[in-house]
Amino acid sequence: MAARSYGQYCGVTTAIELIGERWALLIVRDLLVGPRRYSDLKQGLARIPTNILSTRLKELQAGGVVRRAPMRGRGLVYELTEYGRALEPIVLALGRWGFQAMGDPGEGDLVTPDSLTMALRTAFQPDAARDLDIELHVGEVALRVTVRAGTLGVVQLAPAAPPIGGRLPEADPEAVLVAEPGIRHLIGGRVTPGEALAQGLVHVTRGDVRILDTFADAFRIDPLPA
Amino acid sequence: MAARSYGQYCGVTTAIELIGERWALLIVRDLLVGPRRYSDLKQGLARIPTNILSTRLKELQAGGVVRRAPMRGRGLVYELTEYGRALEPIVLALGRWGFQAMGDPGEGDLVTPDSLTMALRTAFQPDAARDLDIELHVGEVALRVTVRAGTLGVVQLAPAAPPIGGRLPEADPEAVLVAEPGIRHLIGGRVTPGEALAQGLVHVTRGDVRILDTFADAFRIDPLPA
DNA sequence: CCGGATCCGAATCGATACTG
DNA sequence: CAGTATCGATTCGGATCCGG
Numbered sequence: 303m304a305a306r307s308y309g310q311y312c313g314v315t316t317a318i319e320l321i322g323e324r325w326a327l328l329i330v331r332d333l334l335v336g337p338r339r340y341s342d343l344k345q346g347l348a349r350i351p352t353n354i355l356s357t358r359l360k361e362l363q364a365g366g367v368v369r370r371a372p373m374r375g376r377g378l379v380y381e382l383t384e385y386g387r388a389l390e391p392i393v394l395a396l397g398r399w400g401f402q403a404m405g406d407p408g409e410g411d412l413v414t415p416d417s418l419t420m421a422l423r424t425a426f427q428p429d430a431a432r433d434l435d436i437e438l439h440v441g442e443v444a445l446r447v448t449v450r451a452g453t454l455g456v457v458q459l460a461p462a463a464p465p466i467g468g469r470l471p472e473a474d475p476e477a478v479l480v481a482e483p484g485i486r487h488l489i490g491g492r493v494t495p496g497e498a499l500a501q502g503l504v505h506v507t508r509g510d511v512r513i514l515d516t517f518a519d520a521f522r523i524d525p526l527p528a
Numbered sequence: 529m530a531a532r533s534y535g536q537y538c539g540v541t542t543a544i545e546l547i548g549e550r551w552a553l554l555i556v557r558d559l560l561v562g563p564r565r566y567s568d569l570k571q572g573l574a575r576i577p578t579n580i581l582s583t584r585l586k587e588l589q590a591g592g593v594v595r596r597a598p599m600r601g602r603g604l605v606y607e608l609t610e611y612g613r614a615l616e617p618i619v620l621a622l623g624r625w626g627f628q629a630m631g632d633p634g635e636g637d638l639v640t641p642d643s644l645t646m647a648l649r650t651a652f653q654p655d656a657a658r659d660l661d662i663e664l665h666v667g668e669v670a671l672r673v674t675v676r677a678g679t680l681g682v683v684q685l686a687p688a689a690p691p692i693g694g695r696l697p698e699a700d701p702e703a704v705l706v707a708e709p710g711i712r713h714l715i716g717g718r719v720t721p722g723e724a725l726a727q728g729l730v731h732v733t734r735g736d737v738r739i740l741d742t743f744a745d746a747f748r749i750d751p752l753p754a
Numbered sequence: 755c756c757g758g759a760t761c762c763g764a765a766t767c768g769a770t771a772c773t774g
Numbered sequence: 775c776a777g778t779a780t781c782g783a784t785t786c787g788g789a790t791c792c793g794g
Contacts, residue, residue: 304634306765306786309575311633311709312643313650314557314619317626324767327548331540340776349535351768356777366629377775385628388752392621393540399614400543403592407537408530417538424539483537526614532767532784550786566757577787582758603756760791767784773777 320365321389325350326358330386331393332416333368335456337381346414362386397424401490401523407483413440415458422521425489428452431520436513437475440485446475449520477509479517488514489523546591551576552584553619556608558642559594560616563607572640588612623650627716627749633709639666641684648747651715654678657746662739663704666711672701675746703735705743714740715749 308315321327325347332338332346344355359380362368367386373379382389397420407413418440434449437459444459448471484503487493495514498504506513534541547553551573558564558572570581585606588594593612599605608615623646633639644666660675663685670685710729713719721740724730732739 307575307634307637308551308554308573309636309638310554310573310643311630311637311639312557313623313625313627313630313647315554315626315643316630317622318553320626320629322548322550322553324548325534327544328534328536328541344776347534347536349533349768351770352777353769353779354767357766384752388625388628392618392625395618395621396543397539399539399618400541400546401539402611402614403546404537404539404542408533410535411533411537412535413537417536417541421539526610567755570757575787577789578758579760579788580786756794758792761789763787765784765786767782769782770780772779774775 320367321362323358323361325354326362327389327393327396329355329358329362330367330382330389331420332414333380333382333386334390334393335416335419337371337373337379338416339373339377339379343380346416348412348414393420394424397421398523401425401486402525404486413443415443415445415461418443418445419456419458422447422456423454425521425523426454427520427522428454430522432516434513434516434520435471435473435476436509436517437478439478439480446471454520475509477513478507479513480505480507488518489521491522491524494518546593547588547615549584549587551580552588553615553622555581555584555588556593556612556615557619557623557646558640559606559608559612560619561642561645563597563599563605564642565599565603565605569606572642574638574640619646620650623647624749627651627712628751630712639669641669641671641687644669644671645682645684648673648682649680651747651749652680653746653748654680656748658742660739660742660746661699661702662735662743663701665704665706680746701735703739704733705739706731706733714744715747717748717750720744 308319321330328347329343332343344350344352347355359368363370366383368380369383371379371381401424431449431452434447436447438445438447442461446457446459448455481504482502484501488495488498488503493501493503495518499511499514504514534545547556554573555569558569570576570578585594589596592609594606595609597605597607627650657675657678660673662673664671664673668687672683672685674681707730708728710727714721714724714729719727719729721744725737725740730740
């Protein structure tokens with residue numbers, strides 16, 4: 303038995319031995335958005351030591367979670383295997399669960415394009431969402447967020463948009479939203495769209511402010527709904 | 529910012545900082561079965577160092593996941609808070625995901641009453657399950673497993689049954705099943721009940737062998753159904 | 755026996771530098 | 775761009791010890 307094994311024969315234990323090491327699930331989170339190069343991952347996980355990223359990618363490959371693939375043109379990307387993609391509902395559920403415990407950001411805490419993309423997926427309510435096409439800014443990150451027929455689309459605009467991630471809509475967005483960290487109180491249903499505006503948690507810098515109602519219906523994490 | 533923080537403002541990151549440390553989620557797994565004393569946890573997680581158990585319990589309390597409570601009579605138990613119990617669907621989903629990657633047990637790998645109880649919950653199919661009342665043995669572990677009206681009940685018989693866990697049915701079980709690790713191929717749908725019997729993956733030491741059909745319908749983990 | 759605390763060697767992680 | 779090498783700082787694991 304490996305020295306660092308948990309020594310149990312159990313599905314949960316097996317899962318944790320595959321994706322429980324430090325940073326591993328954040329790598330999976332970013333790869334759920336799309337294939338990424340080594341340097342994309344390194345940038346998206348700003349504080350990961352490069353040797354740890356290297357080690358984790360090897361472990362995730364050995365575990366059948368991640369695969370190396372040649373990128374069209376040249377270079378190579380890491381992408382999730384089918385088995386790795388099966389983690390999506392788990393990562394989304396963990397994001398919802400963790401959302402409940404989020405306070406204000408610590409100094410130095412970053413929001414990255416991939417983490418914000420996954421946060422939107424985490425909160426997305428396919429049944430309640432009406433059509434929507436906005437530009438969303440959080441700190442330096444800018445995303446084009448669309449909802450069409452209950453399907454969420456996210457395209458990363460800045461910074462350093464990777465070539466992968468879908469195609470931009472032709473038309474201009476309906477509105478441009480600039481969100482502060484306090485936006486989580488709107489997602490969490492603890493303030494109304496009107497209150498969020500009044501408290502400066504979010505600004506609508508272009509378009510009709512009533513877009514916030516549509517936004518709040520589409521993205522929602524209610525307290526403890528399993 | 530804490531030195532060991534991931535430095536990101538994101539729900540997944542927050543979740544991992546709460547329950548991502550080594551052993552933490554296995555403590556949660558065992559507490560999902562019921563409140564446990566310090567020594568129960570130490571026995572159920574045989575290879576955990578006592579200082580790590582102590583440290584994790586403090587961290588989980590600080591994170592609002594676990595709470596200390598006085599035990600009826602005297603002594604004390606650890607139990608999940610409401611927030612901690614909200615991890616149940618996540619732990620079950622992780623167990624299903626990890627199940628797909630389970631091979632044969634390494635030497636020294638243990639099956640504990642709590643891990644087997646959670647494994648049964650992981651695989652339980654409420655919609656397909658017909659009524660059932662059996663005794664299930666895996667190694668040293670013995671459980672009384674009942675299904676009544678689509679609801680799963682598990683009572684731990686051995687070894688060292690804790691006082692918590694529900695009440696034994698009055699009558700004798702319909703059958704006694706003795707399972708080997710290969711039982712996972714039955715749960716995984718890779719062999720039929722008849723094949724499982726023929727290959728010695730499971731033995732019916734009392735009662736009608738046809739109980740295995742009922743068992744196989746009630747406990748099932750299909751490959752990659754998200 | 756219960757519920758830990760303490761100590762110490764081994765392994766891992768984090769930060770930085772360096773290379774094909 | 776995609777990592778490897780190195781090394782000090784932390785954490786983990788195993789054992790022992792202690793107060794009730």
